[in-house]
Amino acid sequence: MVAPVITILTEVYTQEERPYFGSIHAFCEEFFHYCQREGIFFYVCTTDSSKQGSEEWQGYVCTEEGNWELTLVPRPHIVHNRIHSRKRERSEEFKQFVHVLEEQQIPYFNGHYLNKWEVYEGLSSVVHLHPHLPKTYQLSSKDTLIDVLANHPTVFIKPIHGSQGRNIFKVAQNDHAYVLDYTTFQQALNKEYASFYDLFHSLYHHLKKQGFIVQEAIELKTDQHGRPFDFRLLCHRNKQGLWKVTSSVARISSEHTFVSNLAQGGAQLNALQLLKDLYDEKTALHLLLLMRELALDICQELSTNQSKIFGEFGIDLALDQEGHPWIIEVNTKPSKQLYQEANKVRPSTKALLEYCLYLFQASNR
Structure with a gap:
């Protein structure tokens, strides 16, 4: 069988008068060299x-x-969508591009972002996932926030279309005030408000710009230094089209922040090593296995109920004080900026090519 032609769809910028692919530039180089080694033609495309x-x-x-040059290339057999912007995915240019792919019967995967409310609705329909889902509500009015705070003393307010830990608010109630924590600015913002009216007035100019969800805050396990952490499990479909966990890392919040995203200053550690620092070896291994199984369940449920093909998810999980795992977030375009050893191809890069080959073979049956 002829080798496939594979392309990654993304935005192209200019840096030092050369094409630049934003946060996935190094990944595109890594993927190119791996494809070249495997005898597969790869290029980067735009809409x-x-x-x-x-x-x-x-x-x-x-x-x-090592330079990227724009040139004529053959029509691809497989397209991996890595467009960074949700707005661009709603554009006419993107819709036209997808129309061409569908008209020419070219398989493409991770075709669009999933928003946080879509993910919650999809997973909350699965009974055995209920114990792992924080209570979540769509913020439709001021009364919604009043009702949620009446039942949960601490909540997170997250943008439905957010990513990388940006624009997340934490609201906590004590006996005499509402405490607002917001870490998206250059420095952490922590303010107290005597009344709900004052709190909402402060939040309103942020909340009116886009849709938000309100989520109960879980009291999470912290490391030896009192810092919250979570786990990113990167999952891919394999050469049989079945989901597998490709890698798992722990992400620890930086000082004075409540989000562990690397983009917000979080640190990355080996997942099993962090668990062994906090639990005995048997418990650590059990918890990692439990989170891997939970991540695969999430991937299976979300991909089964979507009209588009998904071949990669980044699943963010965290543990509470009792060691119970909770679902924090699902990423359809997980970061490619995680730690990478020089001259080594990451398992996630190998997994993406494996899935591309699966799609190519499936489309030629």
């Missing part, structure tokens, strides 16, 4: 790359000198 009915596209190919 402007395709021409309706044409066998030739325009794409960015890496030269022997």
Whole structure:
């Protein structure tokens, strides 16, 4: 069988007068070299790359000198969507690009972002996942927040379309005030408000800009230094199209913040090592296995109930004080900026190519 042509769809910027692929630039280089080693042609494309009915596209190919050059390339067999912007995914250019793919029967995966409310609704319909889902509500009015705070003394307010720990508010009640914690600014903001009216007035100019959910705050386990942490489990479909956990890391919040995202200053550690620092070896292994099984359940449920194909998810889980795992977030376009050893191909990169080959073979049956 002929080798497939694979492309990654993303935005292209200019840095030092050269094409630059934003946060996935290093990943594209890694993927290119791995594809080259495996005898597979790979390039990077944009929504402007395709021409309706044409066998030739325009794409960015890496030269022997390590530069990316725009040139004519063959039409791809597989497209992996890594567009960073939700707004761009709603654009007419993106819709036209997808129309070309569907018209030419070119498989593409991770075709769109899933928002937080979609994820919650999808997972809350699965009974055995209920014990792992924090109570979550769509913030539709001021009364919603009043009602949720009446039942939960501490809550998180998260943007439905948010990512990388940005624009998340933490609201806690004590005997005489509401305490607002907001870490998206250059420095942490922590303010007290004597009344709910004052709190909501302060929040309103943020909340009116986009949709938000309100989520009960779980009292999470902390490390030896009192810092909250969570786990990112990167999951991919394998060469049989079945979900597997490719990697798992622990992410520890930086000082004075409540989010562990690396983009917000969090640190990354080996997941099992962190668990062994906090529990005996048997318990640590059990908890890691439990989280791996939970992550695979999440992937299976979400991908089964979507009209588009998904081949990669980043699942964020955390443990409470009793060691019970909770679902924090599901990422359809997980970060490619995690730790990488020089000259080594990450398991996640190998897994993505494996799934591309599966899609190619499935489309040629």
